[in-house]
Amino acid sequence: MFSPETHVLVVDDMMTMRKLVSKSLKEIGFANFTEAKDGADAFEKLKAATPPVGMIVSDWNMPNSTGLDLLKRVRSSEQFKSLPFILVTAEAEKAQIIEAVQAGVSNYVVKPFTTDALKAKIEAVYKKVTGS
Amino acid sequence: MTEQIASQLLLCGLHPDNVALVKEILPRTPQIIIPDMAGFENFLESPPDVPIPMVLCGETLGELSPTEMAQTFRMQYSQAKIFYISKKREAFDRALLLKNGFDDAFLMPFDERIVRKKLLELRSMVDAGAEVVFRPVKMIDLKPSAVIDFDVSVYLPTTNRHIKFAASGEPLDEARVERLGKHNVTNMYVDVGDMKKFYKYSAERLVELGKSGSIGETERVERLENSVRLLFTGIFSTSDGESSLQEGRAMLEDCQEIVKSYILADSEKEWYKAISENIGTEGDSYSHHTRVSTFAGMFSIALEKGSPADFATAGLFHDLGLGEIPEELQKKKYEEMTDEEKELWELHPSISVKLLKMKKIPVPLIVYEMIEQHHERFDGSGFPKGITAPKLKVESQILAMADEFDYLTCAEQLKGDSALTPTEAIKKMAASGAFEIELVSKLVKLFPEK
Ligand SMILES: [Fe+2]
Numbered sequence: 186m187f188s189p190e191t192h193v194l195v196v197d198d199m200m201t202m203r204k205l206v207s208k209s210l211k212e213i214g215f216a217n218f219t220e221a222k223d224g225a226d227a228f229e230k231l232k233a234a235t236p237p238v239g240m241i242v243s244d245w246n247m248p249n250s251t252g253l254d255l256l257k258r259v260r261s262s263e264q265f266k267s268l269p270f271i272l273v274t275a276e277a278e279k280a281q282i283i284e285a286v287q288a289g290v291s292n293y294v295v296k297p298f299t300t301d302a303l304k305a306k307i308e309a310v311y312k313k314v315t316g317s
Numbered sequence: 318m319t320e321q322i323a324s325q326l327l328l329c330g331l332h333p334d335n336v337a338l339v340k341e342i343l344p345r346t347p348q349i350i351i352p353d354m355a356g357f358e359n360f361l362e363s364p365p366d367v368p369i370p371m372v373l374c375g376e377t378l379g380e381l382s383p384t385e386m387a388q389t390f391r392m393q394y395s396q397a398k399i400f401y402i403s404k405k406r407e408a409f410d411r412a413l414l415l416k417n418g419f420d421d422a423f424l425m426p427f428d429e430r431i432v433r434k435k436l437l438e439l440r441s442m443v444d445a446g447a448e449v450v451f452r453p454v455k456m457i458d459l460k461p462s463a464v465i466d467f468d469v470s471v472y473l474p475t476t477n478r479h480i481k482f483a484a485s486g487e488p489l490d491e492a493r494v495e496r497l498g499k500h501n502v503t504n505m506y507v508d509v510g511d512m513k514k515f516y517k518y519s520a521e522r523l524v525e526l527g528k529s530g531s532i533g534e535t536e537r538v539e540r541l542e543n544s545v546r547l548l549f550t551g552i553f554s555t556s557d558g559e560s561s562l563q564e565g566r567a568m569l570e571d572c573q574e575i576v577k578s579y580i581l582a583d584s585e586k587e588w589y590k591a592i593s594e595n596i597g598t599e600g601d602s603y604s605h606h607t608r609v610s611t612f613a614g615m616f617s618i619a620l621e622k623g624s625p626a627d628f629a630t631a632g633l634f635h636d637l638g639l640g641e642i643p644e645e646l647q648k649k650k651y652e653e654m655t656d657e658e659k660e661l662w663e664l665h666p667s668i669s670v671k672l673l674k675m676k677k678i679p680v681p682l683i684v685y686e687m688i689e690q691h692h693e694r695f696d697g698s699g700f701p702k703g704i705t706a707p708k709l710k711v712e713s714q715i716l717a718m719a720d721e722f723d724y725l726t727c728a729e730q731l732k733g734d735s736a737l738t739p740t741e742a743i744k745k746m747a748a749s750g751a752f753e754i755e756l757v758s759k760l761v762k763l764f765p766e767k
Pocket residue numbers: 635636665691692
């Protein structure tokens with residue numbers, strides 16, 4: 186299982202969506218969040234974070250640098266390459282999900298989603314990571 | 318006993334005039350009103366836990382983009398209808414709003430009638446506690462003993478109720494069908510959830526009527542024509558008070574779906590699926606190209622000429638080349654163009670074909686020909702080549718008639734002139750001599766004299 190102390194980086198260009206995702210994560214049991222408004226902003230915050238980020242939940246479609254860009258950057262860095270990374274996609278992007286899988290996404294959730302759906306996705310990721 | 322929690326309406330950032338309209342139509346339905354950003358933030362902190370069947374968003378929360386509203390409410394109330402209602406014409410892009418998650422978007426005051434209708438539908442649903450939301454349709458070729466796989470209702474104005482005309486799975490009884498004819502009832506109602514079945518029913522009837530053999534040829538052709546005529550009446554009817562422009566648009570969309578189901582009933586027409594779905598994502602079902610596509614498909618079905626799939630495809634792409642013609646030219650009427658301008662304008666059919674070939678969309682050759690010739694006329698008065706039959710194909714003429722028909726009946730196409738009724742339009746086309754009389758007179762029969 187994940188630990189409630191895990192520092193989660195929530196990335197979305199929309200303030201309200203960041204709030205909604207954080208709220209869901211709170212209900213799931215997390216308590217430690219940092220918010221970023223696009224891929225570039227997120228990567229800066231990821232490098233500077235204390236305690237280090239333990240999971241990223243990122244929107245796909247954002248101006249400037251997308252969730253997929255962020256994922257690729259994270260995966261190609263030695264330091265963060267195995268960080269749990271969950272992409273939040275819209276129905277329209279579902280067709281491209283294969284690209285995200287190839288880029289090494291840990292899991293994805295399609296908007297609109299319920300807290301339970303997000304929780305199930307996160308649990309699946311931790312099962313894979315810990316092998317339990 | 319379980320406690321009933323009343324459904325509530327959520328209004329977010331709606332213009333005060335539109336809030337007033339909602340209150341007028343739904344005086345008894347409780348409403349949660351989010352007037353400003355502070356209200357919105359409160360809402361995010363603790364969203365009310367009541368059933369919300371409908372969310373109406375507007376333009377007054379400047380800091381909050383429509384997309385953001387759509388996504389937020391979709392997360393909270395995944396089952397609700399989420400609409401955007403705005404008075405701000407400059408910022409209104411219906412296709413984009415739909416793409417960003419709204420179920421529909423309305424520009425006031427132009428769309429007031431349809432907004433009223435949507436709210437009334439909600440009222441009947443909330444008041445009656447019923448699950449059914451009715452949608453008016455035209456049921457073609459209703460025959461005694463036919464079995465329909467969805468419920469069909471009629472509306473009784475005296476009691477303001479919908480009553481069931483045919484129950485799903487039960488054969489229609491003769492006396493009822495007769496009574497319909499006697500009272501000239503053509504408006505039927507179907508649960509919105511059953512629309513797919515309705516499209517399938519309509520397409521199947523048309524396919525069936527297109528096959529000779531089971532009934533006498535005269536009767537068959539007559540029933541086929543009556544069916545297409547009824548569908549056109551739905552699109553254009555404005556006189557019976559109950560219909561409106563928006564309802565006509567909805568019926569046009571229905572016809573588009575019916576033509577699509579008709580085409581896809583033929584497994585050899587699978588290629589059409591990819592094409593129509595690709596185009597469908599543009600989200601503008603009222604555009605010239607989708608209307609021409611639908612009309613051409615319906616003409617093809619009614620005249621029993623060619624394959625409706627070819628017509629529907631040619632309709633979608635016939636004016637693709639206009640995108641390459643300067644925009645100022647597109648606003649001009651043909652008669653007002655200079656010779657050089659005309660020359661440029663007359664290139665567009667060939668450009669359409671060229672672009673279509675470049676897109677590598679595999680379509681039958683006849684589609685290219687139809688597009689190439691869609692401005693040619695039977696009397697040789699067309700362009701670019703001024704050809705006539707036999708070089709000018711029957712198929713091209715039918716596409717040309719659908720194009721001209723849309724041009725004459727649609728105000729936005731007419732560049733300033735006022736639109737004709739469908740009957741007037743067809744008559745004008747018949748009188749012009751530009752179309753083969755045998756073809757155009759068959760079309761005349763599809764549009765009733767009022
Ligand atoms: Fe054209």
